[in-house]
Structure formats: structure tokens, C-alpha cells
Amino acid sequence: MSEDIAYEVMMDHYRNPHNYGTIENATNRITEYNPICGDTVHLEMIINEGRIEDIKFVGRGCSISQASASILTETVKGKSISSLNDLTDQKYLMDLGVSLGPARERCALLSLNALRKAIAGDGTAP
Amino acid sequence: MSEDIAYEVMMDHYRNPHNYGTIENATNRITEYNPICGDTVHLEMIINEGRIEDIKFVGRGCSISQASASILTETVKGKSISSLNDLTDQKYLMDLGVSLGPARERCALLSLNALRKAIAGDGTAP
Amino acid sequence: MLNPTKVKNDFPIFRRKIDGKEIIYLDNAATTQKPKSVIDAIKDYYENFNSNVHRGIYKLSEEATDMYEKARKNVSDFIGGNDQNGLVFVRNATEALNLLASSIGQSLKRDDEVLLTLMEHHSNIVPWQFLMGKGVKIKYADLKEDGTLNMEDFTSKITQHTKVVSVTHVSNVLGTINDAKELARISHEKEATFILDGAQSVPHMPVDVKDIDCDYVAFSGHKMLGPMGIGGLYGKPDLLSKLPPYMGGGEMINTVTTEGSTWADIPLKFEAGTPNVADAIGLSAAVDYLKNIGMKEVRKHESEMILYAFQEEKYMENLKSFGPRSLHLRGGVYSFNIGDIPSFNIQRELEANSIRISRASMHPHDVASEIDKEGIAIRSGHHCAMPLMARLDVQATARASFYIYNSKEEIDKLFIGLQNATARFGH
Amino acid sequence: MLNPTKVKNDFPIFRRKIDGKEIIYLDNAATTQKPKSVIDAIKDYYENFNSNVHRGIYKLSEEATDMYEKARKNVSDFIGGNDQNGLVFVRNATEALNLLASSIGQSLKRDDEVLLTLMEHHSNIVPWQFLMGKGVKIKYADLKEDGTLNMEDFTSKITQHTKVVSVTHVSNVLGTINDAKELARISHEKEATFILDGAQSVPHMPVDVKDIDCDYVAFSGHKMLGPMGIGGLYGKPDLLSKLPPYMGGGEMINTVTTEGSTWADIPLKFEAGTPNVADAIGLSAAVDYLKNIGMKEVRKHESEMILYAFQEEKYMENLKSFGPRSLHLRGGVYSFNIGDIPSFNIQRELEANSIRISRASMHPHDVASEIDKEGIAIRSGHHCAMPLMARLDVQATARASFYIYNSKEEIDKLFIGLQNATARFGH
Ligand SMILES: Cc1ncc(COP(=O)(O)O)c(C=O)c1O
Numbered sequence A, B: 001m002s003e004d005i006a007y008e009v010m011m012d013h014y015r016n017p018h019n020y021g022t023i024e025n026a027t028n029r030i031t032e033y034n035p036i037c038g039d040t041v042h043l044e045m046i047i048n049e050g051r052i053e054d055i056k057f058v059g060r061g062c063s064i065s066q067a068s069a070s071i072l073t074e075t076v077k078g079k080s081i082s083s084l085n086d087l088t089d090q091k092y093l094m095d096l097g098v099s100l101g102p103a104r105e106r107c108a109l110l111s112l113n114a115l116r117k118a119i120a121g122d123g124t125a126p
Numbered sequence C, D: 001m002l003n004p005t006k007v008k009n010d011f012p013i014f015r016r017k018i019d020g021k022e023i024i025y026l027d028n029a030a031t032t033q034k035p036k037s038v039i040d041a042i043k044d045y046y047e048n049f050n051s052n053v054h055r056g057i058y059k060l061s062e063e064a065t066d067m068y069e070k071a072r073k074n075v076s077d078f079i080g081g082n083d084q085n086g087l088v089f090v091r092n093a094t095e096a097l098n099l100l101a102s103s104i105g106q107s108l109k110r111d112d113e114v115l116l117t118l119m120e121h122h123s124n125i126v127p128w129q130f131l132m133g134k135g136v137k138i139k140y141a142d143l144k145e146d147g148t149l150n151m152e153d154f155t156s157k158i159t160q161h162t163k164v165v166s167v168t169h170v171s172n173v174l175g176t177i178n179d180a181k182e183l184a185r186i187s188h189e190k191e192a193t194f195i196l197d198g199a200q201s202v203p204h205m206p207v208d209v210k211d212i213d214c215d216y217v218a219f220s221g222h223k224m225l226g227p228m229g230i231g232g233l234y235g236k237p238d239l240l241s242k243l244p245p246y247m248g249g250g251e252m253i254n255t256v257t258t259e260g261s262t263w264a265d266i267p268l269k270f271e272a273g274t275p276n277v278a279d280a281i282g283l284s285a286a287v288d289y290l291k292n293i294g295m296k297e298v299r300k301h302e303s304e305m306i307l308y309a310f311q312e313e314k315y316m317e318n319l320k321s322f323g324p325r326s327l328h329l330r331g332g333v334y335s336f337n338i339g340d341i342p343s344f345n346i347q348r349e350l351e352a353n354s355i356r357i358s359r360a361s362m363h364p365h366d367v368a369s370e371i372d373k374e375g376i377a378i379r380s381g382h383h384c385a386m387p388l389m390a391r392l393d394v395q396a397t398a399r400a401s402f403y404i405y406n407s408k409e410e411i412d413k414l415f416i417g418l419q420n421a422t423a424r425f426g427h
């Protein structure tokens, strides 16, 4: 995937986010916030027997942070929690396929960090 | 007076200080201390009807601070307090006749500052 | 009249091109670029005079001490101080405000009040919040819709419990210029200490502490062409003398024994440890540079820049800019958004039922990122003023802030850049 | 092997002559001179990269942030930290120690004890004394006659009330090298926090925080070839994370509302306000310079210098030098007096019945002044260690302190200068 195409994919996710919304019977919820810029992502998910059965997000922020949230939910929905161990920051950024500056990388990683915290139980639930 | 001679005069005061000692019935006493270097001058004096009737000092410090104390006691003994108003830092340094760097000027002024404070009543007495 | 293109020649950094493009630097409220004379002053110090000050009896140290104290006098004079002992060198405005909150705070008690405003920078909020633990109350005067301070609200919130009023002279987001003199008058009427956060005023307009009659002023060297790592705290000498010290250590003492210590006179009482002599001298060179231009000229130039931005913004669809429109109430700070960027609220987001980035909106980060591609540096985010963001109900803004090397052509390029960015983004 | 004469060529200041004489700079414990590479690094930053860090989305700010964080890693690695988040940039060792005393102090209660030693610098005394107001007790471990720490006294003074032990690694007066590892071990056995004042060790010998197992270390950039205005506080990351912040403001927060605030992660939690990016980069260049020489070589050179001073001092009548004689317990600091310079005591002075400057004594100020005339810079005074002066019963000492650009020839000149000075003074 060329970087231009990857960028277009991201912009598409930004304009037409997937899994946008909340989940009534969520088991884990979290609102994560980037102190440097104020970008916000709120995640809700149902975790059952070590698997992310459903996940949705609501957010407000720049294209990178919101597109990334949309892509992340797509990526992890249905996956086992243990498989997340392999999803390092670096791998995730690489998968996105666009080269971001260090400042924007933090935007892209916001939802992944939120997800990790929610799973670790830092979020509120239900 | 050439600067060399002035310097010799100072060294003479340092080696053979005038008015060295204490005064039993002193009206004003003060110990003044240069925080930058630790030089110390202790002054004792009898002030009567606005006049410095007697003044002595005890001290420990560099040649400049101790010579200056000796010279100062000579200068002000018998003088009226009001005449001290004219004895500014600058005049005093000029009268000493040697050019000191800013750091050593503070040494030279230690006893004059002590005198002013003692007269203003900052010292202990009797 | 100030010629920004000529001024620009004095700043080595503008010789640099990034990806073949000239640098258009519009983030001056964050930090400013340095003229050659400032860089040279630092270099000259390290190459010819470097040594520790105040205690050395040898030549280098005497020279360095002399230069350091002359820098103090120069900076003190610049803000109208008539006693250089009222000028304490600190790292930056943040340290100055922490010093004040901590040292003044020692005498504050439960239910004493500190009055701030909703347009303060975090540096003039958090240090005061540290005092909440012992029961000190922090109040915030509100703004009016035009972005100026709501004086009625301010006056109603200052009470006989108010011990400290601390207000920014110029908002780093709205550009609002507060009436420091009037705020000082009201504060003193209530016997409150009046502190001015001068971080955004001292670099940009004539500031006279005597005329304002403020008790303390905080400012940063790096925001006024000077080096990083140095700033100023001005205080009325009699007040400073009574204030307990902040940090302890070398320089600031009179005597130290195992039983306890006594303090040096001001300003050294507040300068614990080896001071940043090189950067104090650098700041003094910055002051010389600014004096040479003239602070009235600086102010006039920035007014013209803002006026020009007001004229040109009209052609940008969906652009909303913040802050007062009257030029005499407005510094050279220009915050704006493309469309609405409301603060995050799940309920609200859900009702809108989608990210609702209507094509007309563009998040300020995206704005900054996009125009960076054209070599234009602006800031985006909360600008360390989160309570103000909440008050304005925005998540973030984009901000262009002007200084003496910025020209109208650069504003043209900013708006062209914005046009291009929204065009690229909008479909 | 280190060749000081070659090293000297890297330092522009030594090209200067004062009154036709080369500069012999022997006041390195106060501050050190700067190599060209450090001055260039600062210049290069201001000329090509200057901007505010951490928040800008544009290129300059991203580059500056990257350089700043690389500097942090370089400095952290230099002292053996294995997590750069444990390295907080501060102004100097004094600020680091104040930060620790203030932040750790928040959890100290009446009758908790802080154990220091009698050889501490004021910067490691006064900040702790600030806690006496709330009933914290400060104890001081004594020295032995040879100028080393009295370990028995130290061990007897550390109790179950001791919450903090803070000790200098190397005395800035005696040159004594304390056994930091052993002191850390004893402190931890008693569950006390162990703080090392590394101001005189980090510049002069290999220091490995992991090996020592100290909880915190404070040091100053300007004493290790780096610029003024920057220094380091190392802390074990888990301890630092739990420590409350010191200053409040920009950078160090996570959220700020009118109700209160939450903090950023370390190290930013402790870096309120715009950091001194330029000088952090300068310090990193200094670290590179030192790494290139090798800290073992630095240490060896200074040992040789001290040994040479021990050999040459014999020819100076009436010279008394202080501090341990064993080279492995001794850094490159050489304090001495010509004759006795006891501390001031009216009774004693009167008994002697005159100033009693026997011809054999020469006050350290006079010593420093006289040899300054020959271009040699040494310090005289209490060296910000008044409790140590009281313990040694001296009013002041003269001090020569060595670094990588000092040579044996310079020590020769020092002693010749002293000979000449006493000769001029003695009659
Ligand atoms: C109004 C205001 N106050 C205080 C500060 C803090 O300045 P510094 O980060 O230099 O301490 C700033 C700068 O961001 C500011 O704009």
C-alpha cells in the first residue's frame, strides 16, 4: 500500500468512521485524552472470555486521532485480548502506513493507549 | 598620595591596627559579617550627645577589611554622628586611595556598614 | 517605521529553508527567534568571561559579576523598575509565578482567597491551586462575550478575603489586553497583592511597573528574543524584602549553621545556586535590541498585523476568530478555527450521531499540519489555557502569533495556506 | 593519556590573556570553562532549530523536541540511568535538591529525621532546614580528623525516624569522596530515601546510579563543561512517579480545570514551563566531550594533579592543606591556608590582644587577590559550606580545584605565585 493510498484510507475513516457510537451493555468504558492537544477518544466494549466481542468509539479531535480510533476498532473487534500483546506502538503505526511526525504519532496512538488502559481496568465499567 | 603609598598605609594599619580592643562602658556594639567571605568586624563605641567619643574594633579577615576598620576608627573618633552623612561609600573608598576590585570594595566597606548599623541601633548595647 | 523584512535579516534562523521553503514563523507567543546580537552575547560570554559570580576575587569573576549585575539593571530599567534590586532572575515566567505562589502562600490561611481570571495560562493557575490543600480558595473572574475581562464579575469576586489577585496582562489565546492599571487599583483598594503575568506583554508593548503600580510582574526571556532558561520576576523592593525565600542554597544566605540560617538581601535572597549568568547577559542583549527598535514601534507593528488579519480573514469561509476586535484592547495573538470545534461531550457527540466533521470543519491540528507543509509554523491545541477552552466551549484552537519579523506578506501566505489546506481537506 | 595542554586548545577562553598573562583557571569546583563544541551546540540550536518543544506540530518544533529528548537520553545514559524518564532537567543541583526537599518534604511529619553530614554544601542544607518549621529534625553526621566521614557517627545518627539521607558524593572543600554505595546500603537498610549530591562527582569520575543504588542524584551542567542554567535530577522512575510535583504550570499537567488539576507522567511532571532546550542540548554536547575523553581518564588526571600538589606543597612554609591524603578517597579539590585562619571569636581575638596576623599568616582573600595578579584564579571564602568551616574552626580557606585542562605546570605556577605573594605580604 503506497503512502498516498494509506493516507486516503485514513481520511476515509475520518470522514466516515466505523463503529461510531456507544454500547449499552459495555463491560469496559474509558475516555482518553491527549494532554498535549486535547484530542479525545471514548471507547466502549464488551469483553467476554478474553475476547473483544464488540467495540465502539465516540471522539473529537484531529483527523489522525479519529481515523485511528475507527481503524483500531476495526482491527481489534473479535480479537482475543492476548493477541493485543503483539500490537506494539511501532507495529500499529507501521500498519497505518503513513509516516507521521512525532507529534502526530501521539494522536494516532491515543486510541490504542485507551484500549490498553480499558482492558487493564483503568476505565469505568459498566 | 600615590596609590602605592596609600596601599602601604593600609598594610601598616593591617599589621599594626589602631583602636584595637573593646570598650567596657560602650553604648553601641555590633558584630558585622560579610556573608560572601566570612570577614568579620566587631565595633564598640561610646556615643554621647551625638558624638562618637570613643570607638574600638576587634576583627578577623583579610588585610583590606581589617585595615579599613582601623582607618575608620581613626577617621570617625571624636566626630559628630551627623557628619557621617557625608561619608558615603564612594567618598570613603576614595579616601582610602587604593583602587580595589568590586569584591574587595565590599571588604573595605564592611566596617563602615557596621558603624552605620550600630548607630542606627541595630547592634546590641550596652 | 519598523520594516519586518529588514528585521528578519538580523535573525540567523531565517536563512534556513525547510524543504526548500522559507520559514514563516507564527508561533511567537510560544517562543521567539533570536537575533544575532543575542546569540553573540552568549558566545562572547563563554569565550571570554565565563566564571561564577559574586564570590570570586579574581578578574574573570569580577568581570562576570559586573556583566551580570549590569544585565539586571538593564532588564529592570526596561520594565520601568527604579531599583534593580527589585529584579530577580528566574528561569521563566512559570518559575516566577511558582515562587510568588509558594512564598506568598506561606502566609495565606484557610478561606483566604486568590482571584484569577478564566483567561489565565496554566502557569498562573496551577501554582495557586497548590494552595487549595490548606483551604485557600481560588476564584476565577469571567470573560465577556467579546473576549474581554468581565469587570463587573471581577469586582464582585474580589472581597475582603481576597489576599492575592493575579492576572495576565495579555491573553496568550485571545490577545486580550487587560487594564492592568485599573485592576491594580481595585486590588489595592481591597488591600490585595496585585500580580501581573507579563509573559505576553513585556515582549510586545511598553510596560511600566511604576505606572501600573503592580506589586509583582513575571516574564520570560525566551518570549522576547532572549535565550531560554532566563526570565524575570520584578517585585516592589519593600515587598520582596519581606517575602520569605523560595529555594535555599548558595548565594541566598547570610549565615548557615546547623541550627538554622539567615537570608541575604534582595535580589540574591531569591537566587539560590549558581545563576544563569550567560543567559541573563543574553536577555540583556535582547532588551537592547528591543529598545533600539522601540517598544511603541513593536506594539504598532503588531496592531497593524492584527488589523490586516481582520481584513483578510473575511475571505476565508467558515473561519471563526477569537478575541476582542478593538485594536487598543488587542495584542498580536490571532486564534481561530475552521468551523466549530466544540469541546468533547459524549452526549453531544452522540446526538450529532457521527463525528460530524462536516466538510466545513477542520480540526486545528489538521490545520497546523497542513500549513506546516508550506513552511508556516502556527500552534494548535489548548495553549496551556484549558479553563479558557472550557469557557469558550472549544476543544482547541489554531493560533498565529506575530512579532517584529512578521510581515503582511506572511499573513497573506497564511491565508492562502489555509485556503489550500481546506481545499485539500474538504473533499 | 589525557594531555591537558591539548585539551586546553578546545576551550576558546584560554586564548584570552589578562594583562598580558595566560589564564590559569583553578576554580573548577565553582564552575568550569566550556569547550568550543558546547558553545557551538548552543549557537547551532538558536541559529537552526529554535522553537518550543512538545506541543508544536510544525517541523521546527518536532526537531527541537527530538533534540531535547535525545539530550535527555544522553545525559541519563552518562550517569548509568537505564530509563531516560528518570532524568529531569533542572537549572542546577540547587534546584534539584530544593525540588526533592519540597516534594519529599510534603510527606514528612513532626519528628521525622533528615540525616546530612557536616561537609554539605549550603544547597544540601538550607532546603532541608526549610522543613524544620513543621518539626522535621535535621541531623549532621560528623567528620573524622582526616576529613573523611565518620561512619560510626553516621550509623549512630540514622534511626527508624530517619526518612531521608542526603549526602554529597565529593566535598567541594575537602575533596573527600564518600562511599556512596555503602551509604546507600545503610540508608536503605533503615528504609530511608538516599539522595546523592553529585555536583562534584558527576563531572569528575565515572558515576553509575545503578551500581550505587541511589534513589536520587543532583548535578549541575555548568560544573561539567556544560552551559549555565541547566542541570539534572535523576530519580528512580518508580519513586519519581510517586513524588508530588514541585512547580506547576505548562507542560507538567494532564488536565487543568477550575476545580483542580492532574499531572503529566515523568519526567514532564517536574518540568513546568518552557524548558531550557538550548542549554540541555549544550549539556549533552558537554557529555559527549567528556565521554570522548573518558571519565576514568578524567579521574586519573585529577588524582595525578592532587598527588603533585601534595608533593609540591612541602616547599611552602606555613601552608596547611585540608582533606584526606589517600588518593582513592580524594577528588581534585585542594583547600589550604597560609598559617592559621581560625573562625572569629571576640574572646579569642582579645586574648591574642591584636589582630595577630603573625607574619606567617595570610588571609585567603589576600592570597587569592595576590595570585590573581599573576593570572591565577582560585577561590577563597567559606565555599558555601559554613557548617564545615565551623567544624574545621577556620574562617575561610583558599581553594584550587582542578579539571581536565589544568596541568602540573600550572600547579608549579600556583606554588610560585604563593611564594611570591607571601614574600610580598610578609614584610
Ligand atoms: C500568559 C502566559 N503566562 C505564562 C506563560 C509561561 O511562560 P514560560 O513557559 O516561559 O514559563 C506563558 C507562555 O506560554 C504565557 O503565555
Ligand SMILES: Cc1ncc(COP(=O)(O)O)c(C=O)c1O
Residues within 6 Å of the ligand: C250, C272, C273, C274, D029, D030, D092, D093, D094, D095, D121, D123, D124, D168, D170, D171, D172, D197, D199, D200, D220, D384
Ligand atoms: C557539593 C555541591 N553541591 C551543590 C552545589 C550547588 O551547585 P549549583 O550552584 O550549580 O546549584 C555545589 C556547587 O557549588 C557543590 O559543590
